Amino acid sequence: MINILSYPFMQRALLAALLTGLLAPAIGGYIVQRRLSLLGDGLGHVAIAGVGLALLTRQAPIPVAVVVCVAGAVLVEVLRQRGKATGDVGLAILFYGGLAAGVLMSAFAGGGTGALSQYLFGSLTAVTAGDLVVIGVLAVVVLVPTIGLAPQLFAVSADEDFARVLGLPTRLYNIIVVILAAITVTLSMRTVGLLLVSALMVVPVAAAQNLVPGFYAALGTAMGIGVLVSVGGAAGSFYLDAAPGALIVVFAIAVFAISWPVSAALAKRRTAPMIVAEQADHPQIPPPHVLAGSHPHHHGDPDCDHLAVTHGDHVDYVHEGHRHAAHHDHYDEH
Amino acid sequence: MELTTEPVLQAEDVSVELGGLPVLRGVSLTVHSGETVALLGGNGSGKSTLVRTLLGLTPLRRGHVGLFGADLAAFTQWQRVGYVPQRSTINLTRAKVSEIVGSGRLGHRPPFLPPTREDRRAVSEALDVVGLTDRAGAEMQHLSGGQQQRVLIARALATRPELLVLDEPTAGVDLEHQRILADVLAELLRRGMAILVVLHEIGPLAPLVDRAIVLREGRVVHDGDLPRATSELHDHRRIEHGGHEYGAEDETAGRPGPPVAGPLDIRNGTPS
Numbered sequence: 356m357i358n359i360l361s362y363p364f365m366q367r368a369l370l371a372a373l374l375t376g377l378l379a380p381a382i383g384g385y386i387v388q389r390r391l392s393l394l395g396d397g398l399g400h401v402a403i404a405g406v407g408l409a410l411l412t413r414q415a416p417i418p419v420a421v422v423v424c425v426a427g428a429v430l431v432e433v434l435r436q437r438g439k440a441t442g443d444v445g446l447a448i449l450f451y452g453g454l455a456a457g458v459l460m461s462a463f464a465g466g467g468t469g470a471l472s473q474y475l476f477g478s479l480t481a482v483t484a485g486d487l488v489v490i491g492v493l494a495v496v497v498l499v500p501t502i503g504l505a506p507q508l509f510a511v512s513a514d515e516d517f518a519r520v521l522g523l524p525t526r527l528y529n530i531i532v533v534i535l536a537a538i539t540v541t542l543s544m545r546t547v548g549l550l551l552v553s554a555l556m557v558v559p560v561a562a563a564q565n566l567v568p569g570f571y572a573a574l575g576t577a578m579g580i581g582v583l584v585s586v587g588g589a590a591g592s593f594y595l596d597a598a599p600g601a602l603i604v605v606f607a608i609a610v611f612a613i614s615w616p617v618s619a620a621l622a623k624r625r626t627a628p629m630i631v632a633e634q635a636d637h638p639q640i641p642p643p644h645v646l647a648g649s650h651p652h653h654h655g656d657p658d659c660d661h662l663a664v665t666h667g668d669h670v671d672y673v674h675e676g677h678r679h680a681a682h683h684d685h686y687d688e689h
Numbered sequence: 690m691e692l693t694t695e696p697v698l699q700a701e702d703v704s705v706e707l708g709g710l711p712v713l714r715g716v717s718l719t720v721h722s723g724e725t726v727a728l729l730g731g732n733g734s735g736k737s738t739l740v741r742t743l744l745g746l747t748p749l750r751r752g753h754v755g756l757f758g759a760d761l762a763a764f765t766q767w768q769r770v771g772y773v774p775q776r777s778t779i780n781l782t783r784a785k786v787s788e789i790v791g792s793g794r795l796g797h798r799p800p801f802l803p804p805t806r807e808d809r810r811a812v813s814e815a816l817d818v819v820g821l822t823d824r825a826g827a828e829m830q831h832l833s834g835g836q837q838q839r840v841l842i843a844r845a846l847a848t849r850p851e852l853l854v855l856d857e858p859t860a861g862v863d864l865e866h867q868r869i870l871a872d873v874l875a876e877l878l879r880r881g882m883a884i885l886v887v888l889h890e891i892g893p894l895a896p897l898v899d900r901a902i903v904l905r906e907g908r909v910v911h912d913g914d915l916p917r918a919t920s921e922l923h924d925h926r927r928i929e930h931g932g933h934e935y936g937a938e939d940e941t942a943g944r945p946g947p948p949v950a951g952p953l954d955i956r957n958g959t960p961s
Binding site: 390504522568 | 741744745746765767768770772774778779780781783784785788789791792793795796798800801804826827828844845848863865
């Protein structure tokens with residue numbers, strides 16, 4: 356590890372990987388909640404057009420690609436809001452049109468597809484000091500609204516109709532989400548690459564959802580997983596002499612694979628029969644006898660979904676936060 | 690039930706088209722404060738479209754909607770309105786109950802600021818009303834259908850609304866949980882809330898309903914006391930090849946009570 360850090364290009368690459376690993380799952384949480392998991396992939400294709408344009412005009416690729424990708428993202432979202440992108444066809448034309456335009460412009464610039472490949476799968480040596488400044492500034496631009504507007508973006512992503520009836524500017528928030536996604540996708544092209552960035556947006560979120568309950572906890576956990584796999588993947592690819600994007604995604608999927616049995620074990624623990632401790636016996640205090648109200652269904656029937664718990668010598672059924680125990684022809688409150 | 694005269698919700702001559710087809714035609718209705726109005730009708734009668742239109746989620750083709758005396762387009766006091774959408778339409782399996790109910794406070798919370806003590810109190814009160822305080826930390830996917838429905842009601846209550854609009858809250862909820870739901874709504878009525886509830890089956894909510902509005906094919910066919918034979922108003926007989934829900938024979942049988950909305954044109958108004 357120490358000898359990796361002695362190379363300035365690796366310092367820059369690892370720093371870029373850290374920021375990418377933090378950003379991609381953060382915005383990915385909202386994208387997954389909106390069931391648009393493949394949006395990142397499409398925006399990656401649009402960003403390729405931006406890279407092609409930068410190569411053709413001999414500009415720095417990240418700023419040009421950010422502008423092109425944000426413009427494409429806003430176009431997609433406005434079409435969706437107006438109900439005109441109902442089919443996938445419009446999106447497919449935009450996304451693959453972006454990819455084709457990028458390849459063509461790269462060819463005109465004299466680099467061919469080879470010049471593009473370092474942006475498709477990431478490159479450890481490609482992160483310049485100037486890139487790192489741009490990535491750092493834009494990372495702050497993305498993280499501040501992603502975290503500061505988290506409740507609003509969560510509400511809009513989870514249930515847009517309800518958010519509108521709350522009076523929230525849902526169109527604005529939806530556009531903010533796709534703009535942040537577009538910036539994140541573009542920043543990721545130096546580390547995980549434009550073709551694989553969608554995996555870094557989605558897979559850590561899926562793994563985190565298996566590991567922790569709740570939206571915000573999963574978002575934070577996903578960002579942690581993202582940093583871990585990005586930095587680990589970038590460092591590992593130095594030794595393997597491979598494009599970092601591939602190893603980052605393999606690590607992310609490995610974390611997801613580990614999270615799967617953990618999730619199953621947690622679910623099992625939740626449904627495992629619980630045992631309620633018997634109160635110590637006080638002969639002078641008679642046990643209370645409280646009858647449950649009218650009770651149309653029979654606990655223990657096949658369609659009874661109340662949790663059964665062992666209580667002393669009998670079984671109680673957890674019933675809206677209290678427990679019912681069968682007693683003659685009625686239920687007692689236990 | 691004590692009624693004040695100020696209408697909290699008023700619709701006049703509302704017509705809506707979806708995909709070029711008329712779904713609502715000349716619907717007028719009023720909900721006063723402290724009143725429970727049930728919106729009844731069969732599948733495809735337009736009741737969900739109507740509530741979505743009243744809340745500004747579906748654009749009007751013609752007509753006027755007023756909320757608390759203001760025109761819908763100019764209405765800004767959304768914290769006075771609580772909306773409980775159909776449970777099946779939303780994707781909230783992984784979120785915690787407290788997170789979902791907390792999002793009901795966003796109408797009161799400025800962006801970038803953490804929730805205030807008042808926000809937290811409103812959330813815990815809302816959970817208390819629906820009896821789910823002990824499930825605040827549970828994930829939505831681990832709750833029963835009836836409990837999920839009550840979470841959505843709590844989310845709408847967190848804004849402390851004066852008008853609560855519920856879209857089929859009893860759909861997919863067993864009878865026992867429907868009774869719990871009825872108790873929750875009775876408590877809200879006791880607090881003076883106006884309630885507009887879309888129902889497919891009136892069920893255990895019947896005693897709470899002050900007035901019923903029955904829709905059929907996008908028109909109001911009844912506005913008044915709860916029809917005695919509710920089942921007849923939205924039975925599911927189908928004629929052989931039309932795909933329309935109503936056979937010729939139930940045109941007259943299904944209308945107890947005088948229809949307020951004027952002459953019915955079911956007889957000749959079936960769109961073809």
